[in-house]
Amino acid sequence: MIKPRLYTYRRCPYAIRSRLALYQAKIAYEPIEISLKHKSSEFLALSPKGTVPVLVDIDGAVIEESLEIMLWALSQHDPECWLLNDENASQKLIDENDFNFKKNLDRYKYADRFPEHSKEYYRSECEIFLNLLNDKLQSNNYLMVERISLADAAIFPFVRQFSLVDEDWFLNSKYQELKKWLHNLINTQMFQEVMRKD
Numbered sequence: 258m259i260k261p262r263l264y265t266y267r268r269c270p271y272a273i274r275s276r277l278a279l280y281q282a283k284i285a286y287e288p289i290e291i292s293l294k295h296k297s298s299e300f301l302a303l304s305p306k307g308t309v310p311v312l313v314d315i316d317g318a319v320i321e322e323s324l325e326i327m328l329w330a331l332s333q334h335d336p337e338c339w340l341l342n343d344e345n346a347s348q349k350l351i352d353e354n355d356f357n358f359k360k361n362l363d364r365y366k367y368a369d370r371f372p373e374h375s376k377e378y379y380r381s382e383c384e385i386f387l388n389l390l391n392d393k394l395q396s397n398n399y400l401m402v403e404r405i406s407l408a409d410a411a412i413f414p415f416v417r418q419f420s421l422v423d424e425d426w427f428l429n430s431k432y433q434e435l436k437k438w439l440h441n442l443i444n445t446q447m448f449q450e451v452m453r454k455d
Contacts, residue, residue, distance in 0.1 A: 260285050260286050260287045260315070261279075261284065261286040261312055261313060261314045261315055262286065262287045262289055262312070262313045263279065263286045263287070263288050263310055263311070263312050263326075264291050264300050264303070264304070264311040264312075264313075265288050265291065265310050266290065266291050266293060266309045266310075267290065267452065267454070269309055270414030270415045270417070270418050271310060271323035272310040272323065273414040273451060273452070274323055274327060274410055274411050274414050275312065275323045275326040275330075276288075276310075277327075277410045277414075277447060277451055278326065278327035278328075278330040278339070278410060279330045280447050281330070281331070281336070281337065281339060281410070281447065282330040282333055282334040282335065282336075283334055283336070284330050284334070291309050293309075303319055304319065304321050308321075310323050312326045312329070314329075324351065324355070324411060327407065327410070328340075331407070337404065337405070338406075339405065339406045339407045339410065340407055341401055341406050341407065343401060346401065347401055347406065347407050347408040350393075350400065350401075350412065351407070351408055351411045351412060354386065354411065354412045354415055357385075357386065358383060358386040359415060361379055361383045361385075362383055362415060362419050364379040364382070365380050365383055365419070365422055366418070380422075380423075383419060387416070387419075387432055388432075390412070390432075390435050390438075391431075391432045391433075391434050391435040394438050395434055398437075399438065400412065400438075405442070405445075409442065413438070413439060413442045416435065416439055417439060417442075417443065420439060
């Protein structure tokens with residue numbers, strides 16, 4: 258049986274969220290782990306930008322953006338209604354993650370590459386988004402509704418990456434609701450499965 262192919266990298270948050278949606282949609286696929294330092298010519302021919310994830314469906318169509326892969330998967334099967342009819346509220350939160358928080362996260366994680374400011378400065382810029390998430394989690398256990406939805410799956414791999422930059426700082430931070438949310442998602446069977454090493 259022909260399966261979609263997913264070019265992925267285990268620890269990349271964009272790839273993680275794609276795998277979460279494929280798992281949730283119960284779509285069997287062939288994972289192809291990419292070495293970020295030695296990308297194959299086959300991979301680069303499919304996606305010249307050379308970033309993971311990239312999905313090739315059974316008809317040969319190439320999807321190069323992680324959120325598009327998530328939406329593609331859930332449009333086929335969405336058993337727990339991750340796609341909400343919330344008038345783009347989920348998309349706005351995901352956009353804030355993808356376009357602002359991710360930029361600051363990269364600078365926080367690799368502060369030595371961005372000497373214009375200190376690591377602490379970049380962390381404080383990240384905290385603008387963390388405060389927003391923590392506030393949303395005051396009233397629900399998840400970001401949009403009282404269960405996992407698209408926004409949770411799309412955002413939490415990036416918050417996880419943030420938490421690993423300075424684990425002691427994060428564990429001792431004020432973000433109690435956010436830490437609980439992250440802990441709950443990390444400990445789902447879904448996350449454990451998509452992070453399993455073959």
